[in-house]
Amino acid sequence: MMKSNEIESRLVEISVLGDERGLLTVIEENNTVPFDIKRVFYIHGTQEGVRRGFHGHHKTRQALVVVAGSCKVFLDNLTRQTDILLDSPQKILILEPNDWHEMYDFSTDCVLLVLASHLYDPEDYIRDYQLFKEVYSS
């Protein structure tokens, strides 16, 4: 089968439940996000002009959502590149391991919540772009 060149990560809209008291948004494993959630972390207090990430993964799948503020995510699968704007708690980016990613343009109030399919393991990170190419170019 021919390998698709399309970026596999994708933006998903989730519904916001609201009433006169305010809003509520739910994320469930193997439902809203297509994996078991093993780890949760959030990036906040990001300084102006900071760009972070700069890696791909071997196996970790992630879901990114801004619970406050906004940021952008640059994705690169060696063939295609795209920039995704996260500016609403309704948008979840399902980030696949084979997409190199960089986060940038954080608003000062941005809280970027990340749900991950695996526990933290530095060995799962591919931080060297040359190595990323070697791993995913075949």
Ligand code: TYD
């Ligand atoms: P880092 O991977 O540099 O963040 P980014 O990829 O967004 O630039 O993470 C910053 C530090 O936090 C680094 O020392 C690794 C550590 N860390 C953990 O200990 N556990 C985790 O789940 C994550 C995501 C990072």
